[in-house]
Amino acid sequence: MADSATPRTGDAVAVAFSGGLDSTALLHAVTRAVTGQRVIALHVHHGLQPQADAWAAHCERIARQLGAGFACTRLSGSPARGDSVEAWARAGRHRALHDMALAAGADLLLLAHHRQDQAETFLLQALRGAGTAGLAGMPRQQWRDGLCWARPWLDHPRDLIRAYAEQHGLRWIEDPSNADTRFARNRLRQTLWPAFPGAEAGLAQAARWVQQADELAAEVAAADLASLSTPERLDLAALSRLLPARASNALRAWLARHMAAPASLVERLRTEWHPGTTASWPAPGGALHAYRGGLFWAPGSCEPPPPSAIDLSRPGLHSQPGWQGAWLVEPASPGIPPARLARLTQRARAGGEQFQRAPASVPRSLKKACQEAGLPPWRRGGPLLFDEAGLIAVAGLGMDARAFAEKDAPQLAVRWQEDSALLQSEGEARVAA
Numbered sequence: 263m264a265d266s267a268t269p270r271t272g273d274a275v276a277v278a279f280s281g282g283l284d285s286t287a288l289l290h291a292v293t294r295a296v297t298g299q300r301v302i303a304l305h306v307h308h309g310l311q312p313q314a315d316a317w318a319a320h321c322e323r324i325a326r327q328l329g330a331g332f333a334c335t336r337l338s339g340s341p342a343r344g345d346s347v348e349a350w351a352r353a354g355r356h357r358a359l360h361d362m363a364l365a366a367g368a369d370l371l372l373l374a375h376h377r378q379d380q381a382e383t384f385l386l387q388a389l390r391g392a393g394t395a396g397l398a399g400m401p402r403q404q405w406r407d408g409l410c411w412a413r414p415w416l417d418h419p420r421d422l423i424r425a426y427a428e429q430h431g432l433r434w435i436e437d438p439s440n441a442d443t444r445f446a447r448n449r450l451r452q453t454l455w456p457a458f459p460g461a462e463a464g465l466a467q468a469a470r471w472v473q474q475a476d477e478l479a480a481e482v483a484a485a486d487l488a489s490l491s492t493p494e495r496l497d498l499a500a501l502s503r504l505l506p507a508r509a510s511n512a513l514r515a516w517l518a519r520h521m522a523a524p525a526s527l528v529e530r531l532r533t534e535w536h537p538g539t540t541a542s543w544p545a546p547g548g549a550l551h552a553y554r555g556g557l558f559w560a561p562g563s564c565e566p567p568p569p570s571a572i573d574l575s576r577p578g579l580h581s582q583p584g585w586q587g588a589w590l591v592e593p594a595s596p597g598i599p600p601a602r603l604a605r606l607t608q609r610a611r612a613g614g615e616q617f618q619r620a621p622a623s624v625p626r627s628l629k630k631a632c633q634e635a636g637l638p639p640w641r642r643g644g645p646l647l648f649d650e651a652g653l654i655a656v657a658g659l660g661m662d663a664r665a666f667a668e669k670d671a672p673q674l675a676v677r678w679q680e681d682s683a684l685l686q687s688e689g690e691a692r693v694a695a
């Protein structure tokens with residue numbers, strides 16, 4: 263992801279154009295101010311209101327009158343049962359704006375949010391009990407997937423924009439859904455601004471303070487995590503020696519690298535973990551495990567996949583998505599005769615298996631072997647590979663010495679790699695490049 267200082271390379275500026283007052287004024291101002299680059303108005307047709315076709319036609323007409331290009335996307339589908347219409351429309355709109363901007367050769371997308379929008383966002387987030395990331399409101403500028411989303415009028419009072427539109431005789435759409443009090447933002451608008459006319463400036467300023475505090479918290483978290491964590495493990499014992507607010511801040515930042523963690527999960531981890539605790543917590547997309555003073559993230563379902571047939575007789579990386587890892591097969595000694603790798607069964611540990619670590623040792627319980635190897639409990643479930651004659655390999659432990667090929671016979675070594683380890687080494691390779 264590029265930062266706010268990333269230089270632009272596109273030859274066009276895109277304006278997110280709903281046809282409402284604010285984006286009409288913005289499109290007008292941009293077409294007057296920008297020279298030497300194309301200006302393109304992007305409209306998203308949500309398909310939610312009967313007037314939407316007429317709005318799209320209006321937007322195209324205005325864009326052409328102002329000398330701008332025009333593109334429009336009609337969203338397909340509809341919100342799933344129980345989903346918020348607003349959230350569905352927002353997600354679809356963002357995707358469509360992103361795709362249209364890049365297709366038009368623009369790497370800058372301007373949105374017409376202003377100070378009142380920011381003030382409303384701050385209050386709505388506060389009413390939901392949001393943390394600093396939510397209370398900070400909308401960023402002025404942010405690069406996401408090759409596109410810079412910018413809100414040049416975020417500090418502008420709404421009245422100023424209306425005055426500009428009236429002064430230039432602009433025509434805009436009044437969306438009747440803006441009066442629909444089923445939407446929280448509209449309810450807030452109708453009650454707050456008449457009662458507190460000066461609140462817009464104060465609330466937007468509060469959002470700016472929180473933005474600064476949030477940036478500071480992110481910097482402190484990054485510094486703490488640099489010394490207390492690896493991508494795989496967070497040192498809970500060291501974390502618990504920090505001030506509680508600082509520890510929570512670092513914990514949230516570490517969790518955010520893996521998932522969208524609800525505040526309740528952060529709270530549970532903070533209150534339920536004590537030195538010496540071995541425990542697991544379900545988390546979005548996987549599970550968290552506390553083990554030997556560290557917190558570990560294990561993506562994927564806790565339920566192991568059912569037994570399956572697998573052929574590992576050819577060298578290469580054989581991905582096992584259900585197991586969040588892959589078998590790496592390569593010519594090496596000690597190894598397994600390739601013929602024995604052609605018809606394998608892959609399954610979870612069932613209990614009672616025996617594993618032999620080296621030719622000179624003896625078979626012993628797999629459970630003991632895992633403990634001895636320091637394999638954390640959640641990594642002891644498998645997968646295991648068997649052929650007709652017996653155990654071939656165990657993820658995290660290695661090959662069973664009873665299956666080794668004769669010294670000079672053809673052989674392939676089989677090794678398990680976790681997806682997280684693969685991602686990590688890919689990341690390291692990218693950094694090195």
Ligand SMILES: Nc1ncnc2c1ncn2[C@@H]1O[C@H](COP(=O)(O)OP(=O)(O)OP(=O)(O)O)[C@@H](O)[C@H]1O
Pocket residue numbers: 277278279280281282283284285286304305306307308355372373374375379437
């Ligand atoms: N359907 C849409 N197509 C393109 N851009 C949109 C659309 N809806 C919103 N936007 C962009 O997001 C900004 C904020 O959206 P919001 O819903 O607050 O605005 P609006 O009331 O629909 O219109 P406006 O802000 O133009 O008065 C808009 O100013 C515009 O830049």
